[in-house]
Amino acid sequence: MTWSSILIQLLNGLAGAASLFLVSAGLSLIFGVTRIVNFAHGSLYMLGLYGAYTLIETFGRTPLGFWSGVALAALLVGLAGALIEVAILRRIYRAPELFQLLATFAVVLVIKDIALFAWGPEDLVGPRAPGLRTPVEIFDKRIPLYDLVLIGIGPLVLGILWLLLTRTRWGTLVRAATQDREMVAALGVDQARLFTSVFFAGSVLAGLGGALQIPREPANLELDLSVIADAFVVTVVGGLGSIPGAFLAAIMIGVAKAFCIGIGTVQWFGVEIAFSKLTLVVEFLIMGLVLIIRPYGLLGRPPAQQRHSGEPAPPLVPPGWKVAAVWLVPLLLLPAAGDRYLVVLATDIACFALFAASLHLIMGPAGMVSFGHAAYFGIGAYAAGLLFKRAGLPMEAALALAPLAAGFAALIYGWFCVRLSGVYLAMLTLAFAQISWSIAFQWDSFTGGSNGIVGVWPAAWLASKTAYFYLALAVAAGGIALLWRVLFSPFGATLRAGRDSPLRLEAIGVELRRYQWAAFVLVGALAGAAGALFAFSKGSLSPSVISIALSTDALIMVLLGGVDTLTGPLAGAALFTWLRDEVARRTEFWRAVMGLVILAIVLIFPQGLVGGVKALVARWRRARA
Amino acid sequence: MSAVLEVEDLAKSFGGVRAVAGVSFAVAAGELLALIGPNGAGKSTCFNMLNGQLRPDTGRVRLAGRDIAGLPPRRVWRLGVGRTFQITATFASLTVRENVQMALYSHAGRLGSMLARFGGAFVAEADALLDQVGMRAQADRVCGVLAYGDLKRVELAIALANAPRLLLMDEPTAGMAPRERGALMGLAASLARARGIAVLFTEHDMDVVFGHANRVIVLDRGRLIAGGAPAEVRADAAVRAVYLGGSA
Numbered sequence: 001m002t003w004s005s006i007l008i009q010l011l012n013g014l015a016g017a018a019s020l021f022l023v024s025a026g027l028s029l030i031f032g033v034t035r036i037v038n039f040a041h042g043s044l045y046m047l048g049l050y051g052a053y054t055l056i057e058t059f060g061r062t063p064l065g066f067w068s069g070v071a072l073a074a075l076l077v078g079l080a081g082a083l084i085e086v087a088i089l090r091r092i093y094r095a096p097e098l099f100q101l102l103a104t105f106a107v108v109l110v111i112k113d114i115a116l117f118a119w120g121p122e123d124l125v126g127p128r129a130p131g132l133r134t135p136v137e138i139f140d141k142r143i144p145l146y147d148l149v150l151i152g153i154g155p156l157v158l159g160i161l162w163l164l165l166t167r168t169r170w171g172t173l174v175r176a177a178t179q180d181r182e183m184v185a186a187l188g189v190d191q192a193r194l195f196t197s198v199f200f201a202g203s204v205l206a207g208l209g210g211a212l213q214i215p216r217e218p219a220n221l222e223l224d225l226s227v228i229a230d231a232f233v234v235t236v237v238g239g240l241g242s243i244p245g246a247f248l249a250a251i252m253i254g255v256a257k258a259f260c261i262g263i264g265t266v267q268w269f270g271v272e273i274a275f276s277k278l279t280l281v282v283e284f285l286i287m288g289l290v291l292i293i294r295p296y297g298l299l300g301r302p303p304a305q306q307r308h309s310g311e312p313a314p315p316l317v318p319p320g321w322k323v324a325a326v327w328l329v330p331l332l333l334l335p336a337a338g339d340r341y342l343v344v345l346a347t348d349i350a351c352f353a354l355f356a357a358s359l360h361l362i363m364g365p366a367g368m369v370s371f372g373h374a375a376y377f378g379i380g381a382y383a384a385g386l387l388f389k390r391a392g393l394p395m396e397a398a399l400a401l402a403p404l405a406a407g408f409a410a411l412i413y414g415w416f417c418v419r420l421s422g423v424y425l426a427m428l429t430l431a432f433a434q435i436s437w438s439i440a441f442q443w444d445s446f447t448g449g450s451n452g453i454v455g456v457w458p459a460a461w462l463a464s465k466t467a468y469f470y471l472a473l474a475v476a477a478g479g480i481a482l483l484w485r486v487l488f489s490p491f492g493a494t495l496r497a498g499r500d501s502p503l504r505l506e507a508i509g510v511e512l513r514r515y516q517w518a519a520f521v522l523v524g525a526l527a528g529a530a531g532a533l534f535a536f537s538k539g540s541l542s543p544s545v546i547s548i549a550l551s552t553d554a555l556i557m558v559l560l561g562g563v564d565t566l567t568g569p570l571a572g573a574a575l576f577t578w579l580r581d582e583v584a585r586r587t588e589f590w591r592a593v594m595g596l597v598i599l600a601i602v603l604i605f606p607q608g609l610v611g612g613v614k615a616l617v618a619r620w621r622r623a624r625a
Numbered sequence: 626m627s628a629v630l631e632v633e634d635l636a637k638s639f640g641g642v643r644a645v646a647g648v649s650f651a652v653a654a655g656e657l658l659a660l661i662g663p664n665g666a667g668k669s670t671c672f673n674m675l676n677g678q679l680r681p682d683t684g685r686v687r688l689a690g691r692d693i694a695g696l697p698p699r700r701v702w703r704l705g706v707g708r709t710f711q712i713t714a715t716f717a718s719l720t721v722r723e724n725v726q727m728a729l730y731s732h733a734g735r736l737g738s739m740l741a742r743f744g745g746a747f748v749a750e751a752d753a754l755l756d757q758v759g760m761r762a763q764a765d766r767v768c769g770v771l772a773y774g775d776l777k778r779v780e781l782a783i784a785l786a787n788a789p790r791l792l793l794m795d796e797p798t799a800g801m802a803p804r805e806r807g808a809l810m811g812l813a814a815s816l817a818r819a820r821g822i823a824v825l826f827t828e829h830d831m832d833v834v835f836g837h838a839n840r841v842i843v844l845d846r847g848r849l850i851a852g853g854a855p856a857e858v859r860a861d862a863a864v865r866a867v868y869l870g871g872s873a
Contacts, residue, residue, distance in 0.1 A: 313718045315767050490736045493743040497716040497727050504714035508728040509702040
């Protein structure tokens, strides 16, 4: 590389960093004050892009039309954010953290379909910035003038935010609430207004970040999740709640990505490395490295002491044979109904029930929330597919070995994850899932890239849908029974104890991390088994089995059913899989319907379905007694 | 009487602040030693260096002759040090009996089993400990619903589960009703004497300190300024100055 091309890559990276910074600063601001990890933040960015497209088309492609379109789009997105806060989140500030997360997932689904309805499924290529189209010559290379403007906008917004935060009363309140929310409330500050205004400000930043990208990237419906993943990485690398940290991290990651693309394919010691395809891996490697060296991000501080985070978890009740029978007998008889569709659906449900149960163990009793559980499901699926197709193993052997592959991945990922806790842990799990996804997606020659692997069919004796259903049922039931058994073993009790009080556990001679690490491997292997089962039931697999969307599906299943019960995740898996199938057959906008259903459940049953039913039964018994 | 715990020239600074500066003392088996001092005197820092939460800058902490300074808390526990926390730390979703069983299982190295059923072993041992602290009747209740004073008793039972030689109690009666305080400290004192356990505790309630401690040492601005029998310390001019102000 020459010096001039290095400079160009640097400028490219800085231009990309501007939007990354805006969207991450908004996320950080909102998290700092409200303690809500707003998954819908990427959706707001996406709305900003779409909004700017339409507004500029309406106002005309003049400099005035362009800039007023961008500004108005950002403002409208800000209002949308404030509306979300007032209509939904305000009602659940007292609900457990995970429920707030679930609500923001639901908003993601709804916004995606609103965008689909309003703008259609095609990518929309926006106008180049009027008046800034002419490229600038730097050395012998050309760079769009607009990119230079973007490079200036990053520090400009940083400066404005800094002034707002340090020179206004609102900024003082925001900073105070970021440090100690309860104290600010105790001092008589109107929290509702503060939170709404912070949501507005954060959403304006997301919308502006999106709108400013209109000349650089087409508006499309996949942006919501890819942007939120990027924004997570930036906020975590920079330090949650730190806006200068977000700025620094955005520049680091923006520049690293630009260099990867700029380097292209290189020969090193005879090995061909395609750096341009490693952008995602590089981004998440940076995050992994920073978290190991500075667990709370570059400029972050250890999370502020929270006086009381909700009720302590209720005790777990071991399920008896009766519970098992109630579940198993109807399932065993199901194929007798003769409905082929039902058998296929039940096979799906069996796979997802095992997947959800494995996630439940780690996020409920063990208290480690994973945003990236699909990593293990997907690695299990890919291992099965690759062993079957590339290594030519029989289907049975591929199915049996797949959990080992997933468990091995969990062994490596888990080693890093158990060093963190809370939101940081959750985001690191997401990062590892995204690395796995990008490898599956980008390594065409081995994994089949975006096409995935086809022809992954079960052995002859399992070829009928009914036979395969019984296999899936047996594996899922066996796996779930194992998980439950482990939960009530001394090992499982140690995990629950570690969630309740890590301090006490250390003080009775236990190194919690080792137990958590082992738990990661166990649930990873079982999620891998679920993924392998799923792959053979479909006959093919694609990178979607490792996607963030699937990870969030699993979270929704567990939270829907109720994280404090054992059968809850199973009920959640069944309900979610069935409901999605039903809705998807009836309308193109199934995501929005699912989102609204989830919102209704979150607002009505904050303990999840099974938890809610149990509470109702208890109330009914008390009333009778 | 030989010393169970010997602390020699212990020091710790945070940035430029010398939180603990050259503290030495010893606790003998069966003895109750109270560590007192005004807020910010360095009591907590001192305590956290003894139980492994903080690594001292200099100095030695000897438990029965063995240097334990800088070992992590879990290793310190394995060497026979039980502890209770200023704000109780128990496992809220487990029952009272299971809380004590956790410590007993850990002591026996049996927490790693993934397939055995937790709770079957050490029932009699757990119940005996709960009897001693007067919590047997509530053994099957979940810790999350207990009154604060009862939690303190459960913590004491947990702390006694590994038959410790040394018990570290950080403000054992903080947050309790005045009447309960004497009862809890009296219980701890009688158990310690009966079993020959050395007890070191910090405390703000002077009735508790002077009612139960065999000896009292006073920390001020990171240094020991007095030490001896409760009556001597009570009469000490330097101690009066620290607590009441004015010239020594």
